[in-house]
Amino acid sequence: ANYVVMTAGSFDIIAEVIALDDNALVHLLNDSIRSIPGVTEVETFLYLKLSKQTYAWGTK
Template sequence: MEEKDDGFLDQIDRQILQFLRQDGRMPYTNIAEALNLAESTVRKRVNRLLEEGILKIVGVINPLRVGRFALAIVGINITGANLSQVLAELNKLPEVRYIAVCAGTYDLILEVAVPDTESLFVFLTETLRSIPGVTGSDTSLVMKVCKERYEWEAAANNDQSAVE
């Protein structure tokens, strides 16, 4: 096995990841053939990448194609002692697609997808306000998504310039 040159990934790992970036369902036999490896080698490496949390393969659903026509970015402020409780409540909400704990103006940033602006109004004025610990919010309605990426190039030798 090739020695890992950046502490996490060796060249073969990065090549496998490149194929999976193009098609997360690509058969291991296709990857193995392209890289001149045994299928079992590719399978073992992918399993290791999955187990170590380096790789996650998911289907990404376009909310606009499934009736979620109103997208919003919501900045939330909370009382300090309630972070874990607020996160637990937000994680239960199907409208919330993304949650990030932040330093700065907001304690949390959410991405919310709902069927229409009336549903967004209900989410903001009833659902969100009913969560203990939420002290305020600021909402930006997404008018158009201009770039949305879920993959990036794995850096070699801790070279952060390869991270997009």
């Protein structure tokens, strides 16, 4: 994953991944993420268009 955060909202963990194509994404979801002990649900959000991306705030 390129980005992983623990949240205090509707999801316990949010991870951002980049897949080469749809088949690679399906493989990642079915064979890697869903096989992790404790993972009971996976929900995906596909980016249709990236309008803006900045990281000026950095990490602390």
